[in-house]
Amino acid sequence: MIETKGLRKSYPSRKRSKAATVDAVRGIDLSVAAGEIFGFLGPNGAGKTTTLRMLATLIRPDGGAARIAGADLLTDPGEVRRRIGYVAQGGGTADAVSAREELVLQARMYGIGRAEARQRTEDAVKSFDLTEFADRPCSSYSGGQRRRLDIALGVIHGPSVLFLDEPTVGLDPPSRSQVWDEIRRLRTEGMTVFVTTHYLDEADALCDRIAIIDHGGTVAEGTPEELKREIAGDVVLVGLELGDGAADRSQRAADALRAEPYLHRLELQGEDGLRLYVENGAAAIPQLLRTLEGAGLAPGTVQLQRPSLDDVFLARTGRSLEQD
Numbered sequence: 443m444i445e446t447k448g449l450r451k452s453y454p455s456r457k458r459s460k461a462a463t464v465d466a467v468r469g470i471d472l473s474v475a476a477g478e479i480f481g482f483l484g485p486n487g488a489g490k491t492t493t494l495r496m497l498a499t500l501i502r503p504d505g506g507a508a509r510i511a512g513a514d515l516l517t518d519p520g521e522v523r524r525r526i527g528y529v530a531q532g533g534g535t536a537d538a539v540s541a542r543e544e545l546v547l548q549a550r551m552y553g554i555g556r557a558e559a560r561q562r563t564e565d566a567v568k569s570f571d572l573t574e575f576a577d578r579p580c581s582s583y584s585g586g587q588r589r590r591l592d593i594a595l596g597v598i599h600g601p602s603v604l605f606l607d608e609p610t611v612g613l614d615p616p617s618r619s620q621v622w623d624e625i626r627r628l629r630t631e632g633m634t635v636f637v638t639t640h641y642l643d644e645a646d647a648l649c650d651r652i653a654i655i656d657h658g659g660t661v662a663e664g665t666p667e668e669l670k671r672e673i674a675g676d677v678v679l680v681g682l683e684l685g686d687g688a689a690d691r692s693q694r695a696a697d698a699l700r701a702e703p704y705l706h707r708l709e710l711q712g713e714d715g716l717r718l719y720v721e722n723g724a725a726a727i728p729q730l731l732r733t734l735e736g737a738g739l740a741p742g743t744v745q746l747q748r749p750s751l752d753d754v755f756l757a758r759t760g761r762s763l764e765q766d
């Protein structure tokens with residue numbers, strides 16, 4: 443549904459010293475399938491908004507190619523525009539008008555007839571849960587209510603692809619999860635959703651697949667599960683019996699486990715603990731328990747920890763996204 447090849451964009455640098463440019467996007471290759479929620483994850487300034495605005499036909503790429511919903515971005519941007527919806531970071535609702543008025547207006551702007559625009563508005567009010575406040579001016583809405591209206595406006599013309607720029611910035615947790623629910627509902631209706639975010643948990647929980655972007659280029663692409671498994675495997679924490687001889691037991695356990703084929707790395711943790719990096723924790727745990735039992739060692743605790751997307755970002759860039 444979205445295919446890009448070498449998409450790039452530079453801006454003139456604001457530094458006066460040289461006629462330099464900022465390479466905001468340095469050649470992005472993406473492939474987004476129909477009906478998936480695709481996340482574009484990266485720190486501030488990584489190039490997410492620039493990429494999104496290029497795909498939404500709002501700025502022209504300097505180079506590369508893209509096809510969106512079957513239309514060519516560079517040669518036929520008008521057709522792309524008709525087939526997509528776009529919701530900017532801050533949304534675009536006017537304060538003085540109501541949700542109903544905004545929705546009818548937006549539909550009419552897309553050339554939809556008066557009666558059809560009214561019908562679509564009523565459908566959107568119902569499905570986006572706007573009924574309670576739909577006739578009040580937008581200035582009186584909460585952040586979450588405004589966001590839901592923004593998304594409803596973005597899809598009123600029935601696009602096949604929806605672009606959302608940081609849709610949950612500044613929302614409280616209940617409003618965030620309501621926005622996630624709306625996005626998931628759009629997916630069940632067959633829409634392809636392309637969403638930028640710098641929230642790790644959002645990319646992880648909401649998106650079917652993600653691309654991680656840094657300094658204008660993609661550093662990883664896949665499902666959140668694939669990325670986490672591929673980069674870091676799983677972490678298994680083994681706690682041995684405390685008390686006399688704990689250090690000796692840990693050392694014996696380490697010696698027994700070191701040759702196991704599923705083990706990537708092993709670290710002693712304190713006197714009585716082992717930290718194991720393994721390919722697949724769920725598969726490794728029964729095997730390591732057997733090995734330990736065979737060595738006469740009974741672990742007190744075994745804990746499986748999944749690596750986070752931040753581990754992935756860290757492995758690829760050497761930095762933590764959470765602390766960025």
Ligand SMILES: Nc1ncnc2c1ncn2[C@@H]1O[C@H](COP(=O)(O)OP(=O)(O)OP(=O)(O)O)[C@@H](O)[C@H]1O
Nearest residue numbers: 453454464466484485486487488489490491492493
């Ligand atoms: N109009 C512009 N003129 C000059 N530089 C720009 C312009 N727009 C973006 N940039 C620069 O391009 C780079 C990418 O910016 P972009 O807004 O795409 O990043 P982002 O990942 O969306 O970040 P954020 O989440 O903060 O919006 C940044 O270094 C930014 O300063």
